[in-house]
Amino acid sequence: MDTDRIDGGDDVLAPRVFLIKVARQVMKNNNYLIVDPASQQAVLVDPAWQIDKIHAALASTRSTLSGILLTHAHFDHIDLAQPLAEFYNCPIWMSRREIEASGFHARQLVAIDETPWWVGGMRIEPILTPGHTPGCMCYLIGNNLFTGDVLFIEGCGICNGPDAAFEMFESLELLKARLHPDTHVFPGHTYLRPPGQRFADVLGHNMYLHFPDRHAFAAFRLRKGQSESRLLDFR
Numbered sequence: 001m002d003t004d005r006i007d008g009g010d011d012v013l014a015p016r017v018f019l020i021k022v023a024r025q026v027m028k029n030n031n032y033l034i035v036d037p038a039s040q041q042a043v044l045v046d047p048a049w050q051i052d053k054i055h056a057a058l059a060s061t062r063s064t065l066s067g068i069l070l071t072h073a074h075f076d077h078i079d080l081a082q083p084l085a086e087f088y089n090c091p092i093w094m095s096r097r098e099i100e101a102s103g104f105h106a107r108q109l110v111a112i113d114e115t116p117w118w119v120g121g122m123r124i125e126p127i128l129t130p131g132h133t134p135g136c137m138c139y140l141i142g143n144n145l146f147t148g149d150v151l152f153i154e155g156c157g158i159c160n161g162p163d164a165a166f167e168m169f170e171s172l173e174l175l176k177a178r179l180h181p182d183t184h185v186f187p188g189h190t191y192l193r194p195p196g197q198r199f200a201d202v203l204g205h206n207m208y209l210h211f212p213d214r215h216a217f218a219a220f221r222l223r224k225g226q227s228e229s230r231l232l233d234f235r
């Protein structure tokens with residue numbers, strides 16, 4: 001199946017998370033459709049590559065697309081944002097800092113800060129987590145965190161230089177301080193383990209969450225041979 005419900009929650013009012021696996025050539029991305037069961041409104045995270053799969057996911061869940069959440073402006077995360085926003089007449093949300101840093105623009109683009117808002121019965125809580133890019137945003141929806149290329153199950157996104165690596169260290173420390181152990185983690189790419197792992201389990205799999213200081217973290221994150229690692233998929 002291309003669209004799988006993977007949140008596993010028992011609460012009938014909790015947001016439902018559907019994974020849409022998409023690919024183009026060597027690039028493999030996780031898109032997520034999050035549906036509010038009360039209103040059937042939905043949001044989509046980082047749509048790319050295969051628009052038919054996204055249309056099919058919306059149809060099969062009988063949900064209405066109310067907006068598109070972008071974690072950052074890399075091409076494999078924004079690819080379908082504009083055509084989908086035009087087709088469904090909905091906003092595209094991205095952090096103001098990421099818009100300013102990247103120059104990304106679209107008619108439907110809405111710049112956001114960390115102020116939460118509601119889509120139906122779903123509270124969307126943005127968490128600014130720079131490092132992979134200057135304005136990376138994670139999104140907490142119910143008990144689910146969508147992390148883009150900030151936090152993977154077994155790693156974290158690449159960083160372009162020491163200052164970016166220092167920012168990434170602080171962002172990961174922020175997530176460690178804020179996340180509940182039972183929060184489910186949904187990255188933009190997965191490698192060995194599937195998305196939706198509990199944060200407590202991610203802590204056990206991910207060495208990037210255990211460096212003692214930003215200098216040790218940066219030395220490892222910036223080691224040679226890592227620049228293309230985000231494009232690989234070892235599933």
Ligand SMILES: [Fe+2]
Nearest residue numbers: 072074132149
């Ligand atoms: Fe990226």
